[in-house]
Amino acid sequence: MAQSARSDHPTDPHPAGQPQQDRPRRLALSPSRASDFKQCPLLYRFRAVDRLPETPTRAQTRGTLVHSVLERLFELPAERRDRDTAAELLAPAWRELTAEQPELADLFSGEPELDDWLKSTGELLEAYFELEDPQRIEPEACEQRVETELDSGLVLRGFIDRVDVAPTGEVRLVDYKTGSAPRQLNEAKALFQMKFYALALWRSRGELPSRLLLMYLADRQSLAYTPDEAELNRFERTLEAIWQAILRAGRSGDFRPSPSRLCGFCDFKPVCPAHGGTAPPYPGWPEAPESPGLSSATDG
Numbered sequence: 001m002a003q004s005a006r007s008d009h010p011t012d013p014h015p016a017g018q019p020q021q022d023r024p025r026r027l028a029l030s031p032s033r034a035s036d037f038k039q040c041p042l043l044y045r046f047r048a049v050d051r052l053p054e055t056p057t058r059a060q061t062r063g064t065l066v067h068s069v070l071e072r073l074f075e076l077p078a079e080r081r082d083r084d085t086a087a088e089l090l091a092p093a094w095r096e097l098t099a100e101q102p103e104l105a106d107l108f109s110g111e112p113e114l115d116d117w118l119k120s121t122g123e124l125l126e127a128y129f130e131l132e133d134p135q136r137i138e139p140e141a142c143e144q145r146v147e148t149e150l151d152s153g154l155v156l157r158g159f160i161d162r163v164d165v166a167p168t169g170e171v172r173l174v175d176y177k178t179g180s181a182p183r184q185l186n187e188a189k190a191l192f193q194m195k196f197y198a199l200a201l202w203r204s205r206g207e208l209p210s211r212l213l214l215m216y217l218a219d220r221q222s223l224a225y226t227p228d229e230a231e232l233n234r235f236e237r238t239l240e241a242i243w244q245a246i247l248r249a250g251r252s253g254d255f256r257p258s259p260s261r262l263c264g265f266c267d268f269k270p271v272c273p274a275h276g277g278t279a280p281p282y283p284g285w286p287e288a289p290e291s292p293g294l295s296s297a298t299d300g
């Protein structure tokens with residue numbers, strides 16, 4: 001997602017438009033951290049509680065850059081949203097990204113490698129235009145931050161790439177993916193994320209999104225999904241169960257590793273006991289003493 005415009009970190013405590021000093025920091029669940037906990041509780045701990053640094057990858061950086069360009073594209077008048085303009089936006093978006101995160105430049109050994117990578121990123125933007133015509137779309141919002149509190153007190157928080165509202169009022173949520181269309185595990189993960197956003201939007205606005213659209217730019221495919229109330233109600237209970245499990249682990253410090261083939265992509269393998277490492281001492285669950293549960297120094 002467009003990191004230049006938002007923080008997707010689960011511990012980002014301040015909803016947009018609300019002065020920081022006016023509100024307590026609240027524990028909240030984001031789709032990425034919920035997925036982390038489902039995959040491996042210790043991965044969740046390292047990311048959300050310890051907040052251990054991770055090395056950025058080219059794939060993540062490409063995703064951030066493409067999201068940033070598409071966000072800029074939709075800020076322009078409709079008639080200017082074409083392929084050439086998107087290509088022109090790439091270099092300034094990269095400069096801005098590296099100004100914020102200079103370490104990203106270290107992902108490349110030199111100009112030729114960077115140029116090749118930018119060219120292949122431009123091809124993803126080309127692919128976007130094969131999936132839809134942005135001149136025919138007037139989004140209600142791009143990089144929309146959503147935060148809502150469920151009846152149980154669980155706070156959901158996240159960013160939706162794009163919210164489209166039809167003249168007839170139907171709401172569509174759009175998410176851009178810069179990887180290939182998912183297979184099995186990835187598809188489940190992508191739908192989990194979209195259901196999370198659908199539920200958050202439904203609960204915050206009272207409108208059930210009529211459609212969830214995932215756009216896989218790498219292989220020029222879209223995946224559409226129509227949520228229904230019964231399913232999202234069930235999903236809400238699933239999230240609450242995950243959150244209760246997170247709170248139990250957080251208070252006891254018992255975040256167990258759950259090794260899988262995904263460990264190969266985990267930056268924390270060297271400090272993971274499941275792989276012979278030693279985890280740093282548990283820093284403790286960040287709960288505010290006056291409000292055990294949902295007011296705290298750190299989001300979940």
Ligand code: SF4
Nearest residue numbers: 040257258263266272
């Ligand atoms: S290496 Fe595997 S088991 Fe260890 S923290 Fe990472 S995902 Fe979990």
